[in-house]
Amino acid sequence: MKHRAVKGRLLRLAGFFLPLAVLLVFLLFPFYWTFVTSVKPAAELYQARVTYWPAGFTWDSYRNLFGEFRFLKPMLSSLTVALSTTIVTLVVAVLAAYAFSRFEFKGKRIFMVLFLTNNMFPTVLLLIPLFTIMRRMGLLYTPSSLILAYTTFTIPFSIWLLSGYLNDLPSSLEEAAMVDGANRRQAFVKVILPVLVPGLVATGVYIFMQAWNEYTFAVMFTNERNRTIPVALKNLIGQLGVQWDLLTAGGIITIIPVCVMFFFAQKRLVEGLTAGAVKG
Amino acid sequence: MRVARNRQALYPYLLIAPALLFVILVVLFPVLRALLMSFQNYDLRRPGAIGFIGLTNYAAVAGDPLFRAALVRTLIWVLFGVGLQFVVGFILALLLHQHFAGRGIVRSVSLIPWVTPGVLIGLMWRWIYDGNFGVLNDLLVRLGIIRDFIPFLARKGTAFPSVIATIVWQGIPFFSIMLLAGLQGIPSSLYEAADIDGARPRQKLFYITIPSLRNTIFVTTLLRIIWVANSVDVIYSMTEGGPAYATQTLSVYIFNKASSMNLGYASTMAVFLMLLLSFVAVPYLRSMFRKG
Secondary structure, three states, X not given: OHHHHHHHHHHHHHHHHHHHHHHHHHHHHHHHHHHHXXXXXXXXXXXXXXXXXXXXXXXXXXXXHHOXXXXXXXXXXXXXXXXHHHHHHHHHHHHHHHHHHHOOOOOHHHHHHHHHHHHHOOHHHHHHHHHHHHHHHOOOOOHHHHHHHHHHHHHHXXXXXXXXXXXXXXOHHHHHHHHOOOOHHHHHHHHHHHHHHHHHHHHHHHHHHHHHHOOHHHHXXXXXXXXXXXXXXXXXXXXXXXXXXHHHHHHHHHHHHHHXXXXXXHHHHHHHHHHXXXXX | OHHHHHXXXXXXXXXXXXHHHXXXXXXHHHHHHHHHHOOEEOEOOOHHHOEEOOOHHHHHHHOOHHHHHHHHHHHHHHHHHHHHHHHHHHHHHHHXXXXXXXXXXXXXXXXXXXXXXXXXXXXXXXXXXXXXXXXXXXXXXXXXXXXXXXXXXOOHXXXXXXXXXXXXXXXXXXXXXXXXXXXXXXXXXXXXXXXXXXXXXXXXXXXHHHHHOHHHHHHHHHHHHHHHHHOOHHHHHHOOOOOOOOOOOHHHHHHHHHHOOEHHHHHHHHHHHHHXXXXXXXXXXXXXXXXX
16 A cells, blocks of 8 residues: 555656656756856856856846946837837727627628738738838838837737637626616726726737847847847847857846736736637 | 718727728738839849849749758748647646646746747857857766767757757747646546546547647647747847858748848748748638638
């Protein structure tokens, strides 16, 4: 009897905890390594022996990053672009999502598929004509060009996500308000929007993350004055090689805000993202 | 009365109008413009020479050995990238579906690679792969697997597998959350019935779990293929397509050509990429349309 219990525990160790631990180490070690690199003194970084725990500990790289390398500037650019993209997208997408969720109208399916189609175009295909369009409109190298470019993928996706959240809210909510004399708009603003807040927050976090992380458009549509974080990080790789302590410090600073936001919105976001694929 | 009803009928169209306007301006119009540019000599370094040249770009692309190599590389990139993301993501989903203490935290934390910028992912791994001070080399030497440090990203034979491993790392969490949600939707009565019939774990996996997840696997894989094929930032921040084009997928090649302002030629290749991806996009859209 006792023998069997031990065997069961060993089996669970080999068949469950061990593979889980291996996978988690694989997924998380790069972050540990990035952090450790960012706090090692430069001399320790470029010595023959690799240290797995920093022998010396210093915040110098963070000080240099914000001092000499003015990392705050790309952070502010990223924040401007990401916040504006989020607001513009949410306003436009919530209206369309409401139409798809609450109305039957001619061409509804065609429109829905049209919006979905937009996520299918190669990024590099849109990049080229948008570059020339922004250039001609005089928007190139301004934050507006990035915000517009990012709506190419944020709007379709947000409509899809928000429609899902809206479908979970019963129509009886607005109907009750409309029986009480409110019109459609009042019912939407006073009844639907307040209960939609968690869904709006989750969608907003997703949009923000995408805009904050994007590189391909950002490197073509910005210059020294308004580089976003991913471009600034890549630019730390100079002619003289890579300053890994600075770069990893920048990396840590970059992911902290998105991680914090993600953990708050995670539950609803994952629900929304998985709903479409799972329902079948 | 009739006016009021007409206004009612217009309401949904008014609601989607702003989104439609955006989509027409930033997606449909640019796509048409890219098609147009693919027939033009459009090189911003020589703006005086911009003009229509018929199918010249298409002929040039068809005869471009770098294009052909990038095309083959894209197929390998997608096959191994998405394939391994799926396998490892599925294993992770099965593990995270078990009951254990701290499951919620483990689930959240395992998603972090998914919220990390592609550029940062590329740079983090570039440092891990480093040929002089890289931790992967150090680990492999300590374990006795290799004797001398390997410059993974600088050598032709190892660069491409290394970037594929990185894209796999990036995509595991997405597969695992989608499949985990699918697993949670499988009624436990199916497994109970199988237990009564004396089914083995492997039988349950192949006869219950995988068939029940068919739709999730289909949709997630199609979406992932499109994303991985489009991905530029990870490869670009690791190798920029080098060494000697060894990691240059079609998306990276197009990006490199666009960066050097040869927009006509880049558009032509992008049109090819779009046609290639439509093999994946059309079934996806068709399945969504049916669901509508």
